[in-house]
Amino acid sequence: MNNGFRATTAAAVVALSATLVLGATAGAYAATGEQAGQSASAGTRSASAAARPTLTAAPSASSVKAWQEFRITGKAKDVAAGTKLTLQQKQRSKWVSLPATTVVNKSGGYALRVKLGLKGKNELRIAGGQAVSPVVTVTVR
Template sequence: MPATLRHRCVRALAAGALSAALASAGSAAALAADNAPPAVPSVTHSAPAKPMTKASITAKVNHTSVKAGESVTVAGRAKDVKPGTKLVLQHMHNGKWTTLHANTTVKKGGAYKLTGKLNTKGTEHLRVATSDGKTHSPTLTVMVH
């Protein structure tokens, strides 16, 4: 009798292991089917997609050190910015970019030039940005004394 009981236990364990293996194989196949890439419909008559380009603005300041009340001129190029787009001069004030009273528009070819007056003594962090704020130049530093 002990041999028969042992055989039944071995059979039960083997059947359980086989069932577990089959169940995990079935769920793995279902999981693989869920992770399959979706079918992409074919397009026969469409124009080639134009690559997206990111607009950018370069900027150089004419003086890196000025006296309080003096003006600085910032010039550069706006790449992939439509001619006629309004550009503004901004400075960092209390942790936020604030627009100064200096603006211009982008010329044909992307060139621009604007002049702004700096009244506050200390280090001024400036940038040129589109009026919508989506594109801006790297930060420029000017010492005002």
């Protein structure tokens, strides 16, 4: 009977200790998890909002003849000078990089000479520096 009492007491002490340890750990985790989650998400929001790179794009003409040269110009915000930018064209619902590139200048601008031969409406955008410009449409006739 003495061994049975000791075993029951030991089991109760282990269960109570485990409950206290797990409860305290869970409480500490919940408190730090909430605080860390709030500060991390607030820090992420302000950091991503401040450093989110953006590109603009504007064609010099909305309609051109096949193989007629036109320009696409724009500004790059939060993109380092010298960053390579590539012209992309939507082909069969996929964006394809064309062999037309330029770099961001010191003032954050760029310019690109373009010639297109694919007749019809061409959807174009500029990509680079982890940013993509809004889509611009140029009709080739």
